[in-house]
Amino acid sequence: MRITFLCPHLRIAGGVRAILTYADRLAGRGHAVEVSVPARGRLAAWRRSLIRQRPDWIPGFRPRVSWVARWAADRLPDADALVATAWQSAPVVAAAPPRCGARFYFVQHYESLYHGEPAVVDATYRLPLAKIVISTWLRDVMRERFDSGAEVLVTPVDRSLFRRVPGDIDSPRPRVLMLHHDYEWKGVAGGLEAVARVKRRMPSLRLVGFGVKPPRVPVGYDEFHADPPQERLAAIYSSCDIYLCPSWDEGLGMPSMEAMACGAALVTYDNGGCRDYARDGETALVARRRDVGDLAAKLERLATDAALREKIAAAGQRLVTAAFDWDAAVQRMEALFASAR
Known part of the structure; x- marks a missing residue:
């Protein structure tokens, strides 16, 4: 054709x-x-x-x-x-x-x-x-x-690009990864607030950011990866225990799926598109849309419960690498x- x-x-x-x-x-x-x-x-x-x-x-x-x-x-x-x-x-x-x-x-x-x-x-x-x-x-x-x-x-997900990459990261745990973006609907402000609330009770939590452009002003990232090449993304995803998606609305949400394929446990708003892969309590913890308090509660639950985090991560990885x-x-x-x- x-x-x-x-x-x-x-x-x-x-x-x-x-x-x-x-x-x-x-x-x-x-x-x-x-x-x-x-x-x-x-x-x-x-x-x-x-x-x-x-x-x-x-x-x-x-x-x-x-x-x-x-x-x-x-x-x-x-x-x-x-x-x-x-x-x-x-x-x-x-x-x-x-x-x-x-x-x-x-x-x-x-x-x-x-x-x-x-x-x-x-x-x-x-x-x-x-x-x-x-x-x-x-x-x-x-x-x-x-x-x-x-x-x-x-x-x-392109499984040739996004898969678990072994590595030894000398960093406090758990490590939480979040995409930084200037679009308001990507929910960065809410994500930062949710992390800040959890950090008050769990100071060891480390927030890792990535994005095409670094933040214009200092914000709450402990580590930031600016414009990483796509072949580097798997290592960044794999180095983190949790992927946090605070987007209000997503057509699907590829970064969440890529992170899951690399072994990160997902915490996300119910942003619409995530419903094909984020099953609350099974493959992800899903918070009410634009409810920062609920997002922080779900993040804290995964951050403080290693067994649940590992269970969610394994189930999510199986789903996104086998179903699509x-x-x-x-x-x-x-x-x-x-x-x-």
């Missing part, structure tokens, strides 16, 4: 990593895959095409990358399947002529919450596109808010594209 993905950029990020992994693996299965990327101007598109800019963080990336000044429905290539991957590309795909193939919308978050004008973003979910979503929560959002069906394809598989996910996406031809 000929398959076109409209991808917003090629920088390493959770959503883009999933898009490009599907594209690369579909190309590896013999399909002619093209990834179309907007460069915000003709000159920028020409320059990036000239140097053949590609996602160098994916070795041997197989799809064709086409840089365009902007997406235009009448300039898209002929294909059997055309895939929007964010609210900005959905109207372009909806307007594409039949020669561009069956039209899909790969939904990785309910973007109306935090990205773009809510009414404009919501309108994209009403477009006549076949939806593929990455969590059962997103499927429910599409059905309940927009009376629209959707196929669920939970994004798997990249080969199966790619074959399912392939089948969805083929059935729409």
